Amino acid sequence: MIASHSSVRGICNHSRNLTDEQIRALIANDGAIGLTFVDFFTVSEKRKVWIDDLLRHLDHICALGGVDHVRFGSDFDGITETFGDMASAADYSQLLEALLKRYKEAEVLKFVQ
Numbered sequence: 586m587i588a589s590h591s592s593v594r595g596i597c598n599h600s601r602n603l604t605d606e607q608i609r610a611l612i613a614n615d616g617a618i619g620l621t622f623v624d625f626f627t628v629s630e631k632r633k634v635w636i637d638d639l640l641r642h643l644d645h646i647c648a649l650g651g652v653d654h655v656r657f658g659s660d661f662d663g664i665t666e667t668f669g670d671m672a673s674a675a676d677y678s679q680l681l682e683a684l685l686k687r688y689k690e691a692e693v694l695k696f697v698q
Contacts, residue, residue, distance in 0.1 A: 586616035589658055592626045592642040599626050605649060612651050619658040620646075624666045633669040636683045643696070644687070652688075655696055 588611060594602035603611070603618065611618060620642055621627075624634040627642065646655050657680070671679050684693045 586611060586614055587619060588616070589619035590621040590623065590626070591618055592620055592639075593645045596641055596645060597625075597627055597629050599629075602626060608646055608649050608651060612649065612654050615654075617654050617656055618646060618651065619656045621658050622668060622671065623664055624668070634666075635669050636671055636680055639668070639680075640683060640687065643684075647688075652692055653695060657697060 588603055588607070590601060592599070592602045593608070594604050596602075608618065610616075620639060622639065627634045627638050643655060646652075667673070670676065681693065681697070684696060688696075
């Protein structure tokens with residue numbers, strides 16, 4: 586089971602985002618959560634979104650035991666607003682650098698496979 590283009594509802598209250606209960610159920614069933622780079626799935630207020638905003642969602646899912654159950658799905662081909670520090674796939678290295686500052690390399694490789 587996979588929940589693509591989702592994030593954490595407790596951080597950003599969007600109907601496509603998952604509650605902690607849903608995240609735990611995905612983890613328990615060896616599912617995956619595909620965090621997206623859609624601004625309105627990442628922050629509730631209308632403002633420029635940054636990689637650190639996305640990482641708040643990742644940190645929360647990992648705190649629930651989901652380190653092996655998170656992936657990224659940029660959705661660059663379907664969005665009009667991009668992150669301030671990641672406007673296209675050419676900027677993906679910015680995300681990798683931020684991830685490596687917080688997570689072990691083996692974990693980062695799982696996230697981006």
